[in-house]
Amino acid sequence: MLIEESLKSAVSSIRTNRVRSFLTTLAIIIGTAAVIAVIGIGSSASKALEEDIDELGPRTLSIFPSQRKRGGVSSGFNPLVIKDAEALADNNDHNWMIAPAMSGSRQIKYENNNISGEINGYLPINFKVRGFDLAHGRLFTEKENLGRKKVVVLGSKVPGELKKSVKQILNQDILVAGTSYKVIGILAEEGSTGWQNPDDDLYVPLLTASQRIFGTDRLGWINVGISNDTNVDYVMMTIEEILRQKHDIGPGGENDFRINDWSQFSDLRRQATGIFTALIAGIAGISLIVGGIGVMNIMLVSVTERTREIGLRKALGATHRSIMMQFIVEAVLLCILGGLVGVFIGTSLLYLFASFNDWPFAMPISAIFGSITFSALVGLFFGIWPARRAAQLDPAVSLRYE
């Protein structure tokens, strides 16, 4: 019944001083709104990022050749070769797509135009793993690969670099390192990935590249396309197992290849966003503390104003504890109300911001509960001192306070 009485008294006091209560909680409102909006914007941003990554299609791991060490001394690169890729492709444990590739720069010539182009030796499946789309003509087939056919697919910007339109160059022969290749297809524009631009490159069958252009079976890398629900660690273990066996690496020997998980980069980006969000939210949280000081101030005023009431309550038998509780409940309630209004405003801000940027609306429930709990704690902390002052009033004196 005492808690009920404290709540009743707090509600009545806040309602009596509506404007004052609102102004007092303003800093709490602003602080909570800022914290909520920032956390919400952060989580919406990373959700937007995730959706972007999902759009990129299946997840890709890349295997690169690496330095081999024998007894701590590096002994140069041990190559990845086409047979390694075949061994991976033969494994049936995983529903993966093995996309070996080699690349190098060669002279490209068509009519009077000479350019230096990056030639990629690809399997047909490589286009799928990279998510490349065809704009004109066709891709080469597995049969053309096995037949070492002299066919080439161009990146979307290559015709322009050769000063020709798509129509003028499709199904024509161009010279690649002095040998003529038939242009069978042109890719759609893919855009730069940051470390390479597939639009500037040329693509020939892997075996053609290996035997006719580069004269080696050494691969530049092997991409492994896996679906998003695959257990990446298990896939990596299988890759390691197969390649170590192929490369004859005994127990305890170091890998002579490395496996990159590209999604780690987006994890990094997400982490950075997270740190930034936490920082701003922390700064906004400081305004909650400032708000708490405002609440303490107004509670001190309230205690003075209600000296007579406190005296009366004490005369009727209120103990130290029940008077303390009355004022702490009032301070906490004030802060929780401020927190609720702040959550509402912050959520509305996030909603506006997210729809403006075409982001998904993602507000973590934990942020809402967390910030309301934090404002309640602010009220508790800053309510204690005024409440103590109230509880320590002398009943005989305060009853006659004017």
Added chain:
Amino acid sequence: MIINVKNIKKSYNVGTQEVHALRGIDLSVEKGEFMAIMGPSGSGKTTLMNIIGCLDTPTSGTYELNGKSVSSLEDDELASIRNKEIGFVFQSFNLLAKNSTLDNVLLPLKYAGENKNDAVIKAKKVIGRVGLTERLDHTPAELSGGQQQRVAIARALVNNPSIIFADEPTGNLDSKTGEEVMNLFKELNSYGQTIILITHEDSVAQQSNRVITIMDGLIKSDNRN
């Protein structure tokens, strides 16, 4: 004997000066007495009421309430005694302005830790005794001065206290309502309720059974009517 006060002194420090408000009071009050304490302002009658009302403690001397020494209790123990043994009625009513008649009367029961249903039954009963059953849900602003004072009397009675202290209970009332309130006190006294009245009005004091006059911190006269 409800109240047994022996050689009570109370002094305050005002600045560097020591003020002796009470300079040795001996007083005993029997159950069922209706006593008035009179005296000009500054005589010490308010200090005496604070001490026997357990709102304050004496500097020296002993005070037994219902045979139990209360002159050196802790704050919360005094609060508990005020809650259970003493009912206060003030000149300015001192009702909580936002609370209804019922809620105002319930307040001492809340501090007594009474269960809600029992408390409401008790409160309604005393409100009936002061004749305000029709005004249960009214706030003080919706009541007349006499009605407000009757709510305060109901609040003082609700925990069934040993003594009721009334500090100038008619001071803010016109003479007719003042008389009604005095009649209510007399009626309560006729059922055996001990009442101590603090007043400076002779006409009010004469309606009690015993009048004590205080002057300069000492009892000057003690007359039974």
